[in-house]
Amino acid sequence: MKLLFLGDLVGRAGRTAVIEALPGLVADHGLDFVIVNGENSASGFGITEQILQDVLDAGADVVTTGNHIWDQRETLVYIERQDRLLRPLNFPPGTPGRGVNLYTARNGARVLVANVMGRVFMESLDDPFAAIDRALNDCPLGVVVDAIVVDVHAEATSEKQAMGHFLDGRASLVVGTHTHVPTADHQILPGGTAYLSDAGMCGDYDSVLGMEKDEPLQRFLRKVPGSRFTPALGEATICGVAVETDDATGLATVVAPVRIGGRLEPVLPPFWSSAGR
Amino acid sequence: MKLLFLGDLVGRAGRTAVIEALPGLVADHGLDFVIVNGENSASGFGITEQILQDVLDAGADVVTTGNHIWDQRETLVYIERQDRLLRPLNFPPGTPGRGVNLYTARNGARVLVANVMGRVFMESLDDPFAAIDRALNDCPLGVVVDAIVVDVHAEATSEKQAMGHFLDGRASLVVGTHTHVPTADHQILPGGTAYLSDAGMCGDYDSVLGMEKDEPLQRFLRKVPGSRFTPALGEATICGVAVETDDATGLATVVAPVRIGGRLEPVLPPFWSSAGR
Amino acid sequence: MKLLFLGDLVGRAGRTAVIEALPGLVADHGLDFVIVNGENSASGFGITEQILQDVLDAGADVVTTGNHIWDQRETLVYIERQDRLLRPLNFPPGTPGRGVNLYTARNGARVLVANVMGRVFMESLDDPFAAIDRALNDCPLGVVVDAIVVDVHAEATSEKQAMGHFLDGRASLVVGTHTHVPTADHQILPGGTAYLSDAGMCGDYDSVLGMEKDEPLQRFLRKVPGSRFTPALGEATICGVAVETDDATGLATVVAPVRIGGRLEPVLPPFWSSAGR
Amino acid sequence: MKLLFLGDLVGRAGRTAVIEALPGLVADHGLDFVIVNGENSASGFGITEQILQDVLDAGADVVTTGNHIWDQRETLVYIERQDRLLRPLNFPPGTPGRGVNLYTARNGARVLVANVMGRVFMESLDDPFAAIDRALNDCPLGVVVDAIVVDVHAEATSEKQAMGHFLDGRASLVVGTHTHVPTADHQILPGGTAYLSDAGMCGDYDSVLGMEKDEPLQRFLRKVPGSRFTPALGEATICGVAVETDDATGLATVVAPVRIGGRLEPVLPPFWSSAGR
């Protein structure tokens, strides 16, 4: 089956680009399942229920998040009724929402999506390795489900790579988010799991992490708070990763980056071209 | 002029690949100046004088480093006589060695290379922004020197991007190192400076940061030290970035990633092809 | 009952002082139960089985630890047979040893001792609040056990104070360790639990954390590794906290600091004087 | 001469206690110079000009601060006209205000006060060791000034102790702030400098760092933001340290803690009793 994962939408630039482009991408390339990380879609901080709905309406099947999950306070409430919004799985027991869930793709396939958060250079949470281990043990790839995608929202490349190897052979795709910069290390690991350290953001790359660059730069230089951070509004680059999986095993057969629009060098998966654009 | 920057050499796999490939790359593509980050070339920890010499002999003009600079204790001594080895500029006054230096390229051009280290999620050092600001003020691009390359050895993408914007228009290339994962955000910033958040390592990408994956993974899982970290020995991917600069201004005209061998998707700069491979 | 808790023994100076003084303290003041944090007793790094035995022979009933628990590799093995040595409770499942245990005091009372490690500015571990909550729920104070002592090995005063309030009314004593500096905030919290943010180390206070001060100071100044850290060998101050509990409830009736010898101002609990020294 | 240093005032409870008690303390004990850390005096976050004035009017000669210096935005402006308010010395060049200044005590003595901020587990600033070294080199104790007090606003006990030893013999008092918990390690270092790792806060000790304990505790437990932090309003303990210096050398002759009111065990310096309370 054909999967697409897009990294953190940042502000209006990022979410508009994705909402406009996604229907065409799904249609043109016959995508079976789309996941989008939405933790920065509301002015850079969290996600409102309206934005969530807009992203789902555009064709996303699931929206994952990360450390910004609660930036919009309404999320603590509406997440309970929105089973297509995931928060990191390794939050404490009792946290609203869910971190892993099973979905049905357009082609009828069963897809498990999980969202875990790293701990290196981040907040203290429960062990993401133990948490995802339990979730995947309950749901073996190729047996109970047809595809498994894990969004590893983390800072350190060491923790992301360790997670990739830890899940190699047990997931279709392990993809990092949070740094807002796409990495170029996409590969299929020895056990058959597609891996990418970071999907990059969907946002304006003439910025600092998708935010107007002046204020972040001033904070580095002067160590004095100035104004608020606001999203940069230049044309966004849509950044993500495409995977095709083997129907029998659920493992990845091909993996390639997706970059559309904005300042970054554009690239589409070579295995998409057969879809006929 | 034609510049090549290669990211952190990790262990035998990384340094051997670079030492073997570099003479051909320089010759085939007419490279004028080559910089290599060598902080992990000695079994993953630091760099010996012998390895430094081997890398220089292979065609590197300068070797930059980072937080691993002193892992080989001999470096504290020999760095004083090796002016082609740089350590981060923003170490305390009195630190052996130098963090910025002026070199002459094969084409006779004057090239300033600086190495600074970030502070976010890293050791407490002097301000890298102030340090590089002073260094570049002494040496304006296009006036005193023909090209300026800054290796920003840092963890956080925010700090690297802020540095890119801070130096935009004043350097030919600002390139990050340290995460050991290549990023795909190469671009020419609005002011004319080529930028890439991380060059990636030259090492085996079936690993955790270039080291055998079992021990790092066990430490994440069990929080108990096991054996030592040792470099992974699979075929390395040579990772870096190529830039061409305008002879008059020293600013970048084109920038593109370089990835050769090993597990990552190979790519050569399109503007290299004219060199006739 | 009469409890004594002593903070991190550092090196020869600290452990010798404690081993020599403890028998007299136990006898003179009729101490029912003594706990000692031993994580730095072997040259500053971890604890050998021989040192553990020496400390137990001197009168300690339990030895707690912290982040240095595995510095002596033999500890991974011998901890399994030494049920009077505790490691932090919130290490991952499967970690050798135990983090909480039930003991019988000299007066026949049942004493639960637990050792948890904080996460703020420390390594990523499982939630210490959830871990201690489960342990104490299994073992209510004044019902199943006569006293409960929790060693909170942590850096941040915020996390230690939060733990004190979290356990207030459920433990006899919540005492911090790890900073190697005694705090003066001993009090009985509103719910009846004695609290002290840090017991301080048993070691030479003309030092940096009990280690010879030259090398740590040089690392702050020069950011270059020099020689190894070695324990300072001046006369140690024995630092800790004394508590008396109510036999019926297990809650604290009095709490006071203990400081003996070395450079710090000496102090003994006023309620000890009745024991007739 | 007779010096008093009081730790971080937290909220209404802390500042009211100090403003009410300070005139009596100065009069009763003949204090020549009083320094107060005021970084949390405005509802726990920063200090307004009005509060600064109130604290100065009550008898403080200088108010030091720390990481909360800019929490009240007006401080960026009024600090320029308030030379009795210090911010950390090692902020970047160009930061408003000053980090070291010379004052005249009630007895006519010249007193240098400096405020530096640590970097371990704190924000990235310039080197506090180098900064204070330059400041004290300009102003030798016993030659140009009669007393020197350094407020080391820092988290880690290692950094504070290293600073104490670094300045030993060159300052009258090196005292830490920031942890909001008083330490009991007051001593005169071998070179004659009085040292205390942390003065503790002036605030309600039935709290987390002086703030109402429920919200901080919930954040530790649930990792979900709830309401704002607000200062605890129970009776404050005034916490600080008293020093007497030798008129000829400026070095310390005696040092002792001060704790008055609230929940902590009260203590006054024995050398104050001669003042006749």
Ligand SMILES: [Fe+2]
């Ligand atoms: Fe994000």
Ligand SMILES: [Fe+2]
């Ligand atoms: Fe994030």
Ligand SMILES: [Fe+2]
């Ligand atoms: Fe490296």
Ligand SMILES: [Fe+2]
């Ligand atoms: Fe590095």
Ligand SMILES: [Fe+2]
């Ligand atoms: Fe310790």
Ligand SMILES: [Fe+2]
């Ligand atoms: Fe410790």
Ligand SMILES: [Fe+2]
């Ligand atoms: Fe404070």
Ligand SMILES: [Fe+2]
């Ligand atoms: Fe502070």
